[in-house]
Amino acid sequence: MINKYSQIILGLDPGLANLGYGVIRKEGNQLTFLNAGVIKTSKKQGLTQRLLMIHKQLIKIIKKYKIDSLAIEELFFAKNVKTASVIGQVIGSLILTAALKKLVVYQFTPLEIKQTLTSYGRAEKSQLALIVKLILRLKTDLIPHHATDALACAICCAQKSPWTKN
Amino acid sequence: MINKYSQIILGLDPGLANLGYGVIRKEGNQLTFLNAGVIKTSKKQGLTQRLLMIHKQLIKIIKKYKIDSLAIEELFFAKNVKTASVIGQVIGSLILTAALKKLVVYQFTPLEIKQTLTSYGRAEKSQLALIVKLILRLKTDLIPHHATDALACAICCAQKSPWTKN
Numbered sequence: 257m258i259n260k261y262s263q264i265i266l267g268l269d270p271g272l273a274n275l276g277y278g279v280i281r282k283e284g285n286q287l288t289f290l291n292a293g294v295i296k297t298s299k300k301q302g303l304t305q306r307l308l309m310i311h312k313q314l315i316k317i318i319k320k321y322k323i324d325s326l327a328i329e330e331l332f333f334a335k336n337v338k339t340a341s342v343i344g345q346v347i348g349s350l351i352l353t354a355a356l357k358k359l360v361v362y363q364f365t366p367l368e369i370k371q372t373l374t375s376y377g378r379a380e381k382s383q384l385a386l387i388v389k390l391i392l393r394l395k396t397d398l399i400p401h402h403a404t405d406a407l408a409c410a411i412c413c414a415q416k417s418p419w420t421k422n
Numbered sequence: 423m424i425n426k427y428s429q430i431i432l433g434l435d436p437g438l439a440n441l442g443y444g445v446i447r448k449e450g451n452q453l454t455f456l457n458a459g460v461i462k463t464s465k466k467q468g469l470t471q472r473l474l475m476i477h478k479q480l481i482k483i484i485k486k487y488k489i490d491s492l493a494i495e496e497l498f499f500a501k502n503v504k505t506a507s508v509i510g511q512v513i514g515s516l517i518l519t520a521a522l523k524k525l526v527v528y529q530f531t532p533l534e535i536k537q538t539l540t541s542y543g544r545a546e547k548s549q550l551a552l553i554v555k556l557i558l559r560l561k562t563d564l565i566p567h568h569a570t571d572a573l574a575c576a577i578c579c580a581q582k583s584p585w586t587k588n
Contacts, residue, residue, distance in 0.1 A: 303529075307514060308521040331507045340503040344510020345517065348473060352515040355474040363469075 264290070266323045266359075267410025269402050270331070270346045273297060275310055276402025279321045280392065282414040289392040290321055292403035307349045314353050326354040327413030329405060330363045364412050372412040384408055430456070432489045432525075433576025435568050436497070436512045439463060441476055442568025445487045446558065448580040455558040456487055458569035469508075473515045480519050492520040493579030495571060496529040530578050538578040550574055 262283045269276035278292040295313045297306040317323065328350060334340035354361045364372075370379045373387050385404045388394070391411055399407070428449045435442035444458040461479045463472040483489065494516060500506035520527045530538075536545045539553050551570045554560070557577055565573070 304517050304521050304527045307518050311518055311521075331503070334503045334506070337497070337500045337503070337506040340500070340506035341497045341510035341513070344507035345514030347507070348511030348514025348516075349518040350514075351470050351511065352473050352477055352518050355470050355477075361470045 263324045263414070264321050265325045265327055265410045265413050266317060266321070267327045267329075267406040267408070267413065268350060269329050269405035269409060270343055270350060271402065272303075272306060272342055272346050273299065274400075274402050275346065276400065276404070276406035277314075277317060278403055278407030278410050279317065279323070280407065280410045280414060287391060287411060287414055289394060289407070291317075292399050292407055294400050294402045303345070307345065310346065311349060311353050314350065315357070318354075318357050318359065323357075323359060325360045325362060325413060326350070327362045327364060327409045329369065329409045330365045332365045332367070362413050362416075364409055364416075368416075369408050369412040372415050373408055429490045429580070430487050431491045431493055431576045431579050432483060432487070433493045433495075433572040433574070433579065434516060435495050435571035435575060436509055436516060437568065438469075438472060438508055438512050439465065440566075440568050441512065442566065442570070442572035443480075443483060444569055444573030444576050445483065445489070446573065446576045446580060453557060453577060453580055455560060455573070457483075458565050458573055460566050460568045469511070473511065476512065477515055477519050480516065481523070484519075484523050484525065489523075489525060491526045491528060491579060492516070493528045493530060493575045495535065495575045496531045498531045498533070528579050528582075530575055530582075534582075535574050535578040538581050539574055 262281060265280050265282060267278040275295040279290040281288040281290055295310055297309050328347060331340060331343045351361055373384060388404050388407050428447060431446050431448060433444040441461040445456040447454040447456055461476055463475050494513060497506060497509045517527055539550060554570050554573050
């Protein structure tokens with residue numbers, strides 16, 4: 257039986273073509289892997305349809321795993337204004353989706369995530385992936401890197417959040 | 423009676439603190455002003471609550487005026503990645519709101535809007551405001567500039583769109 261302090265966290269690594277997601281359960285200090293993957297949308301579709309598709313997939317995940325909190329990796333660096341705006345549009349639609357489902361939303365910078373997981377802000381992608389694997393006791397190397405980033409964000413959220421709704 | 427070729431267009435000038443909106447009706451070549459204003463959100467609230475508030479206000483406008491199409495001014499220039507990302511987040515939640523209400527969404531750059539309304543891409547803000555006033559036969563100078571920009575975007579949409587749903 258899941259105790260009342262159990263929380264289900266959905267971590268997201270936002271992107272329009274590839275959006276990584278990772279679902280974990282936090283019970284006390286114990287973190288458990290539930291699922292992870294990548295929501296993909298095609299360049300052949302317009303932006304509106306792509307955002308709508310992401311929204312629908314997200315709703316499915318939120319319902320299936322009874323998500324309590326959403327942890328989104330914040331955009332920290334972008335090649336240019338255009339890229340920042342597109343990723344921003346994805347993040348905006350993710351936040352609105354979460355708000356409509358009354359989830360608590362947290363955002364973390366890549367640096368916060370790295371520091372929380374490794375105590376070392378400049379950790380390489382491969383080190384971070386290894387730590388995610390160790391923390392969640394994963395036995396596979398087959399998790400796509402967008403999903404690994406999403407799991408890292410969810411773990412960061414689990415370790416930092418006070419679980420007070422705002 | 424409104425003929426079947428009548429279209430109601432909602433133009434938006436996206437911003438988090440001040441989001442300009444303008445509603446016009448297009449019947450043949452005739453454009454009619456219906457409403458305009460600014461949706462304001464407070465810095466005291468978190469981003470999630472601000473996006474949710476904008477979403478709710480937008481839904482009210484969409485229902486009240488039976489909006490057919492949404493015309494959003496595209497982000498073209500931003501001071502930095504952070505600003506671009508925040509405006510992007512507002513645009514993303516606007517597009518998702520429109521998609522959930524099955525509206526057609528158009529985006530226009532500031533240059534496209536200026537060129538369509540003035541045949542001169544480098545028109546000043548004040549010139550554009552005067553043209554908006556003339557086209558819509560407005561008798562007031564009291565429309566806020568964010569709302570004027572939103573009306574300009576709606577007029578651009580009315581003049582450019584083929585009205586084919588995609």
